[in-house]
Amino acid sequence: MKFIQKHLVLLILFLSLLCSFNTNAQEQITVEGIITDAQTGESLIGATVIIKNTTSGVITNYEGHYKFGGLVPETILQYSYIGYESQELVVGSKTIIDIQLQPSSKDLEAVVVFGENQKDIRTITGSVGKIDTKVFSAGTPAGSFDQLLQGQVAGLAIQSSGEPGEKASIRIRGNNSLGIRAKDDAELVSANRANEPLYILNGSPISSDVFNTINPDDIVDIRVLKDGLSTVEYGTRGANGVIEIKTKRGIVGETQYNVRYQHTVKPISGLGGISLMQSSEKLALERELEIVSGLGFIYTPTPSDSEEEAFIKNKRYRQLESTSTNWLKELSRIAQVKDLQLSISGGADDTRYYLSTSYYDEQGGFDNSWAERFTTRFNLDHNFNDDVSVGFDSSVGRSKRSKSHSSPASLIYTLQPYETANSDDFIARNPITIGGQYFENPFDELNGRYSDYTSWRVDLNSRLNWIVSEAFNANASFGITYNDSENNSVTLANKLVQDAGITKGKGAFNKNESKSLASRLNLSLDFRKRFNDHSISVSGGTEYIHTKNWGFGFNSIGISDKVDPEIGANPNATISTAKFYDALLGFYLRGNYNFASKYNVTGSFRYDGSSILPEDKRFVPAWGLGASWNIQKESWFEQFDVFDQFKLRASYGVNYNSGGIRQTLGLPFYDFTNNDTYLGDRVINLVEFWNPDLKFERARQWSLALDFGLFDHSIYGTIEAYVKNTDDLLAAVDIPASNGYSDLLRNIGKLRNQGIELQLSAVTIRTDHFRWTTNINFAYNDNEITDLYLQDEIKVGSEGYFKVGEPINSAYVKYWAGVNPENGMPLYYDENMNLVTGGVAPQMTGFGTYTHPVTGGFTNIFNYHDLEVSTLFTYAWGGVNYNNLKARMIRNVKNGEVPYEGFYNDIWLKPGDVKPLPYPKFFSDTSVNSLFVENASYLRWKNIIIRYNLSEQLKIKGITAFKITAQANNLLTITGYEGIDPEITGIGQPLPRSFTLGVDVTF
């Protein structure tokens, strides 16, 4: 019912908007449009639009968009931006006027505003993907901005978890390091770390753990550095790609106040493609399988029953059959998300500033699942004089989120459809029969064990820019980032657990605090010189980053229910502390030579030293070379005049990745700080098994790209091919267990990623009142292990498998051959296609890979007068996912768990049955099995966003924009995958569908 109401509201709103267009027939004209760079198509922020020969004008906002009212058809508008050639235009009858400004100077010449270079000269030869501000300011309210990156840049793969405030997993151009498909969270975290790109927020490196303290609305753009050359400037940290996040700065001009509120409703989601078994089928199944813990079995009359007993049993059985509890619905709630943003931006002459604050409050699908964020940011730029400018940027963010240790999605399989929340003869939840289930009331389980995470982030950055002379320009920047995070884990007292002899039953509380302070100093000197057609720029500098980490925690068992459980301390509490420092020192030099804006050569070098490596191999050099050729500037190319741009570029770079290397991995170290005691005495332990031969992983990457612009700036595109060879791959691989340790981080081999990326943005239709913009991106990545040094295969754990010639992340499973009709036991194939039984069945590859080779997305934006409709689709193709839920259902049904509807018909029950699934009592094997490997290709309709600017209709003085927005997310997924969601590994819930209404006022 709620759904329908929601849809109705949307529909009415939409219709009322359409009707309101009629009021547009007035003499005075309002025009709007987007001002972009003619070469790259990037929008220009703060460009001015004035009526010729007057001072009356407007400026473009963070989206490069302007709106100018009160004009007449004869008005001549003048468009200008520093470093670009101005354009003039008569308004006429148009309401949408988009302008592409031509850069006035050669590529290399700086467009310097407040000491900041506005042009990203790395794009001349390197591959830098850019995500516009619109994605963040007009996108879905999100607990963490990384959730918004999906489908935006070719070669950037995002997998989000759907939990409030939880970060997504991000990969640039495939997995560079080996990572194994993660079965549990802890494994996932360690696999993520080694493959994670480097994140830079306004110049300072940040950890993905603080993403949820960043306000997405503050982000002006995100640049994704993909190739080997542009990442050289990050030296030993750049091999997995770099994501640079830049936040908004003030726009000189009249002060703009912006208030935005968005309200989102997330209805209770279903289980994707799965429906759970209903009461009658479940009871019959329990009867059939003699599940002694099930009521179906218990109320089955036996020949020895008296007439009365049989009567009672039958009566009860019928009662149970008629009960049908939807536990997911019982345990879940409709969630609300509130998102409020306030910002002030402005400036005059030599000063500009930006101030923002935001509050975000997201509910998850049940009580203990939520996230909250408060942020504020202030920055100021000032030009002392023509030569010296300073900038200051500060931000504070606090995020808090809570997560229950179980969830409705993990509990529902243990709750019977024939029981209700008030049942007291429940059986499935009886801890004596079912190991590991210690609750009578599922709400106790949902609310009794949870963790909350609070983190504070304070950033302070200052910058000084001094134009020493025409050729020299010196920069200094200094910044500190302070993080303080607190992780509390609460286990409330539980009588059942206590009775089972588990000490945590008395209640437990665990608190971990960690703090880090990173200081960064960057000094650089730029040199630029032009002689006729030749221009040279050289930039060199040094960077020092020092990070201090401290930790403190305590763990106490037995908490009183008379105080807040999070106070937790008691006489038996044990404490733990940690402290470690590390530092990085880098020197870099970058040079560029350009001839007549046609030919361009770039070289980049960085020499990085890291304190985490032993002294003799501390410094590592990273370097890259690139060249570009603007073919459209050649005279012979003039005949192809459909091309505005036709540029070929190539680059090669050598980078390093230190992912996962810790100082304590190099030598045997002992831990004297643990809490463990034996008979009251301390124990010491080896911190971890060591590997004295560890070195940084090295990536060498070739890229070849063609940038083109077509049909008078209506299409911009890039086609790019790359080959990335990584050697000395870092991976935590198995070592023989006879060493007493089972895995170790080692440099194990070589890997090649190669692929093609296509990025296209087109104004498909542009009329005087209508514009249709399309952005398409497509990435194909193929990876292959090319060398494993002395071995030809490496096995990791029970399902990780690396073999020369195979992609990493291949499914390595037993080959399911079906069910033996004689006895209901599972059968498998061996390598020679002979039938074998479970225990001896070999694992093999050939069932696909868990990473999709093809990923991408496409966005369409339609503008008509004041209405904008945009919609995003994302897709991934060619990979498989392991249907863990199905595996669990088949394995645990004998313990009383609830499988999917129709399961009864799929299982073998008596000799002669030919069924797809084995007799559940004979199926406990947890090893991976090709039966559960399913194609996980999908196409997802990610969102549709409708924005309408009402300011024309409202005509409230001073209000320049009054936008209302309506949007819907995760509307539809087309997939052949039979689990919950093709993007989710493990057992979880599908990405939640949500509906948002918002209002956005600028004055």
Next chain:
Amino acid sequence: MKKYIQSLKIALCALVFLSSCDLLDITPDHVVPEEAAFSDVDSYQMALNNVFRKMTSSVMNMQSTDFASDDFSSVLPGYAPTNYYIYNWDYQTQPQPFIWSYQYQLIAQENVLIGNYSIVPANDETEQKEIDQIYAQALGLRAWSLFNLVQLYAPHYTGENGAEAAIPLKLKLDLEYLPRASLTEVFQQIYSDLEKAEQLFVDTDYAPSSTRKAYQFGLDAVRALQARVALFAGDLDKAKDASAHFIHTPLLSKETYWMLWEDQFGTANKEIIFMTHDLSDTDDADLVDYHEMYVTNNVSLSDELMTSFSADDVRKEASYIGPNQMPYKHIIPVNERNSQPDRNLHYKHFRLAEQYLIYAEAVLESAPDEAMRVLNLLKEARGAELLTQAPTKLDILNERRKELFAEGLRFYDLKRLSSELNIVVQRKDGKVLTPNSPLYIWDIPKEETNSNPYIN
């Protein structure tokens, strides 16, 4: 131009300044490198504490091997299917038994002590003795881990098959890829470690305090292990010599039998040779060992075992498994002496009674009357019917079964004697474990074979 040079100078100075300080020399101060860690005897002792602490974990005792024996008549997979697989002698299906990994983890911690023995400085002779005794315990413990591994993962050592491949001999902490050593090599290592340990204890006048005695792997434990190893290796003389150290120590009486389990520190209780302190009153022992057996796997005891106890045998109660009844060996029942429901026992790895049994078996052929006398001492102490004529080997085996139930020795006994006594273990579904069956040799798990090129 001058200006350029000036600014270049500034920049250069800045660079030189930055690089000249030792900006990157950060040594970790939250952890301690090897030399510093073992710079005193106290720290050396802490590393030994670590081994004992590790052994308190329920997965560290050998009890899961009992699932492979004939002591249980039914086992459910539940949520702990590994025990169920062991019950079915299926050592391949995931999750595989963890004994291999865990015993080698212990060996690694023991090798920390053995490998660093030479670097621990002693200030005086007393300290040197302490160091030697810690070292001796580590040697004894490693011998024990190796013994457990060779019992499970290698063929039974008959004395003649010494050339057969056994297990990797992991004798130092460093990363190694080891092939399987031969049975002879493994047993030689075990014997030599034990002899060395015994010698060190004797030379240093080992005299532990009575409260700590049973918690140390001291002289008694080393000799008890010597006796156990020798019995399983068929070296009866050695078994007799080692166990002879114990048979003059009195057993508890039938009336005071409860003390064995409940009064671990009583002066009357001399039956405990080595035990580990239970941690179930801390958060370190989440799932106590009996939990899996009685709750998750819901085992039933073999009828044959239950009926073999005579009416007055006090051990029957201690072994009995039934609804809400857990044997003494794991948990102290609520009774007049104990009101706390979840009190675990300190796990007893070596007991006096086993030494009586080893002695009886070792002298059975040479002095059957002596065997009967010693066996009767035990039987009397337990309230069992006394023997009136010299026992057979089967009599002794049956006594071992009753006395040592759920202590991880039954499967070893079957492996050792099933061929001689023609014992066949049969499961309800028809699966059988015949004498000399390959099922007596457990499969080396994936954790080893995945990455060890010499073992597959």
